[in-house]
Amino acid sequence: AQSVAQPEDQVNVAEGNPLTVKCTYSVSGNPYLFWYVQYPNRGLQFLLKYITGDNLVKGSYGFEAEFNKSQTSFHLKKPSALVSDSALYFCAVRDGEFSGGYNKLIFGAGTRLAVHP
Amino acid sequence: EPEVTQTPSHQVTQMGQEVILRCVPISNHLYFYWYRQILGQKVEFLVSFYNNEISEKSEIFDDQFSVERPDGSNFTLKIRSTKLEDSAMYFCASLGQGSYEQYFGPGTRLTVT
Numbered sequence: 582a583q584s585v586a587q588p589e590d591q592v593n594v595a596e597g598n599p600l601t602v603k604c605t606y607s608v609s610g611n612p613y614l615f616w617y618v619q620y621p622n623r624g625l626q627f628l629l630k631y632i633t634g635d636n637l638v639k640g641s642y643g644f645e646a647e648f649n650k651s652q653t654s655f656h657l658k659k660p661s662a663l664v665s666d667s668a669l670y671f672c673a674v675r676d677g678e679f680s681g682g683y684n685k686l687i688f689g690a691g692t693r694l695a696v697h698p
Numbered sequence: 699e700p701e702v703t704q705t706p707s708h709q710v711t712q713m714g715q716e717v718i719l720r721c722v723p724i725s726n727h728l729y730f731y732w733y734r735q736i737l738g739q740k741v742e743f744l745v746s747f748y749n750n751e752i753s754e755k756s757e758i759f760d761d762q763f764s765v766e767r768p769d770g771s772n773f774t775l776k777i778r779s780t781k782l783e784d785s786a787m788y789f790c791a792s793l794g795q796g797s798y799e800q801y802f803g804p805g806t807r808l809t810v811t
Contacts, residue, residue, distance in 0.1 A: 613798060615799060
């Protein structure tokens with residue numbers, strides 16, 4: 582069965598410093614991986630995805646993520662954190678491996694990112 | 699930019715009552731989903747819907763739940779007889795043909811008293 586783990590409940594970082602939010606996955610077949618962000622009282626906003634190709638994918642708001650097949654990881658990164666990046670971040674994997682299919686997303690537990698001025 | 703919308707934003711209901719949560723997916727999207735998030739917990743899949751029928755449902759999605767796309771634009775989730783443990787944030791999502799990322803609505807916070 583597919584699963585996603587986010588080992589950190591919370592990540593604290595100073596504004597201007599680089600940030601990393603960790604995610605590891607377990608899938609059968611090729612992984613389709615996603616990061617979403619949730620601001621207080623808001624829905625989930627799509628940040629970026631890895632489907633195939635370059636291991637470093639770039640997304641919204643200056644975020645990027647590195648796919649590492651050998652370590653089964655998909656860590657979210659940003660070179661310079663902003664206070665406004667403070668939010669709840671979810672890693673997700675698409676269940677199954679059908680191209681363009683409608684399979685559900687399986688989410689990690691979420692990591693709260695706190696960026697301090 | 700097109701977005702998924704949901705109404706109401708907050709619904710309070712008494713245990714045993716029926717509720718209908720409404721969603722308007724992004725037009726021309728073909729796949730529709732409901733997820734829920736109990737406070738402080740992870741986002742959980744409830745059901746997926748395509749071509750006017752359920753594609754997949756989770757064990758949470760029992761006989762008390764149903765979904766419908768009544769008019770080609772709205773996508774509804776009905777809970778026939780709510781329980782206290784149904785209190786959660788319910789998210790609707792939609793997916794376009796040939797796409798990979800699901801787009802989520804802002805959610806409906808359901809409180810069952």
